[in-house]
Amino acid sequence: MxxxxxxxxxxxxxxxxxxxxxxxxxxxxxxxxxxxxxxxxxxxxxxxxxxxxxxxxxxxxxxxxxxxxxxxxxxxxxxxxxxxxxxxxxxxxxxxxxxxxxxxxxxxxxxxxxxECKLSLLHGFVHIYHIHRLLLTKKTIVFKRLGPVDKRLTLDDVKPLIVEQIKTGLISQARFMDDSYRELGHAGKATLESSLGTDTMLNIEVHEGSPNFQGVKSGAKVRGLFVNQVVFTMAVALSGPWYCGGLRSRGSGFIFPR
Known part of the structure; x- marks a missing residue:
């Protein structure tokens, strides 16, 4: 909801x-x-x-x-x-x-x-989605794992992080919505998280995106690893607003259908 x-x-x-x-x-x-x-x-x-x-x-x-x-x-x-x-x-x-x-x-x-925020697994086909701006992490330890500070990151370098953020974003919001239904006395509607199935069933594949380091907000000194213009497919149909990654309260990580 x-x-x-x-x-x-x-x-x-x-x-x-x-x-x-x-x-x-x-x-x-x-x-x-x-x-x-x-x-x-x-x-x-x-x-x-x-x-x-x-x-x-x-x-x-x-x-x-x-x-x-x-x-x-x-x-x-x-x-x-x-x-x-x-x-x-x-x-x-x-x-x-x-x-x-x-x-x-x-x-x-x-x-x-x-x-309502709804989702359902698809069988035999996928939907295409777009994320304008996705914050993957602000953790320096993750930056170091990806290579030297002067390394120019490629999409392949960060694909596993993108998939993980999409997956955990869906799980988190599905659980949040399920908790809301239970709070309102509609436990029978609390089926979003269980509908997600396994990671394999989600079948998330990233096709486009431009990774870069930038300030987490206008004028901020703290930097984050972002990916702009993410295009991905997954075997999930979404309805209503769904978010993933960091800075979701500031609009980052909003998943658009294409």
């Missing part, structure tokens, strides 16, 4: 707004308003909201964000994921829209819609 808020500030009409800019606009506009900090992936005391799942092998998998930001042509988009993310965004949407309108000194037209 998810809730989507689209805002159309008149001064942004026709202008392309990237994900970082969208989040920055809303953050600045909400300064001084009592907006729940979980909208921006922070706890009440200002620390980063970073919940994890632990699998049977003791490995940790980051939970999806409660709210994910993105931009578009003349619009700002926020998506609340799962039961809690939907509640947080629904409760704060009126104040956020008011704040953005005040920021631009112009009434802000908005649209709220909701839907």
């Amino acid at each position: 998810y809730l989507e808020l689209l805002m159309f500030p008149p001064p942004l009409r026709g202008k392309p707004i990237n994900d970082d800019t969208a989040r920055s606009i809303v953050s600045k506009a909400c300064d001084g308003f009592a907006v729940d900090l979980r909208v921006f992936a922070y706890t009440g005391n200002g620390s980063t909201l970073n919940e994890i799942y632990v699998d049977s092998n003791g490995a940790s998998i980051g939970q999806p964000p409660l709210v994910a930001f993105s931009g578009g042509k003349g619009l700002i988009r926020l998506r609340g994921l799962g039961a809690e993310g939907t509640r947080v965004l629904r409760e704060n949407a009126p104040m956020i829209c008011t704040a953005v309108g005040n920021h631009y000194q112009s009434p802000c037209r908005f649209k709220l819609s909701e839907g």
Whole structure:
């Protein structure tokens, strides 16, 4: 389940707004308003909201964000994921829209819609997907494993990392959604994670992508290993918004069907 808020500030009409800019606009506009900090992936005391799942092998998998930001042509988009993310965004949407309108000194037209995040395994064929920007890791130890700091990375160097991030992203969000259904008393709908099957059944294959090191956000000194314009196939049909990799709250790792 998810809730989507689209805002159309008149001064942004026709202008392309990237994900970082969208989040920055809303953050600045909400300064001084009592907006729940979980909208921006922070706890009440200002620390980063970073919940994890632990699998049977003791490995940790980051939970999806409660709210994910993105931009578009003349619009700002926020998506609340799962039961809690939907509640947080629904409760704060009126104040956020008011704040953005005040920021631009112009009434802000908005649209709220909701839907379901669904997936199903495919048999005998695959779907093609695209990820505009995928953060693989910020860990220096992983950088070193890939080779010298001056090595120019190729797609083949990072394909295993891309496949792992896609797989764990699907598992994490499927589990998150299943937990939401149980919380709401709809345990019979909590079948997303079990529907994923085995790694072999997912059949994830990466075909395109440009790996590079860059700041994790505008003006940041911390660098991450990203892959831009990822094209991959897998034997899974997705419906609704699905995310993988790091910085999902900032719009990275959104999986587009092609």
